[in-house]
């Protein structure tokens with residue numbers, strides 16, 4: 001099964017997929033216009049999506065990444081993440097950040113590709129979402145900020 005990954009206009013972003021990663025459509029719509037949207041397509045089916053927002057000074061933040069449940073755990077998410085990491089490196093970015101929960105498979109998913117923990121945003125999920133978010137039956141409260149630093153000069 002060959003995978004095509006490409007950037008698409010944010011107006012065409014697959015909202016249903018993005019909602020798997022961020023439960024707030026309002027939040028997604030707030031960062032989408034200034035972001036870049038990438039999709040993974042196989043047999044003409046859009047099965048993965050990733051949104052990355054610029055934060056200035058060469059820093060970019062991966063806001064969401066999702067693969068349709070029928071296509072998960074087959075390496076598609078990793079392929080999309082690797083492609084996006086490489087895209088921003090080639091574009092001359094200084095670093096790529098992502099915020100994620102303090103536990104769960106997503107943490108390994110990012111760290112496996114070289115993301116390192118740089119800070120903790122305490123109570124992030126309590127303060128930024130109206131509804132409680134649960135993962136493996138545990139309520140998400142704090143957010144870990146993970147970073148890939150492309151330039152070795154940055155401390």
Ligand SMILES: CC(C)(COP(=O)(O)OP(=O)(O)OC[C@H]1O[C@@H](n2cnc3c(N)ncnc32)[C@H](O)[C@@H]1OP(=O)(O)O)[C@@H](O)C(=O)NCCC(=O)NCCS
Pocket residue numbers: 020021022063064065066067068071072073074075076077078079100105106109
């Ligand atoms: C995170 C996500 C994009 C990974 O996509 P994927 O196609 O499943 O990723 P891969 O197949 O490359 O798997 C990466 C690792 O995560 C693990 N994994 C993926 N989904 C999992 C799940 N539901 N439960 C447990 N482990 C899972 C895989 O087993 C694999 O680990 P391994 O190499 O040790 O086997 C996908 O699971 C997803 O869309 N999740 C819901 C949205 C989300 O949480 N996004 C991240 C927050 S922004």
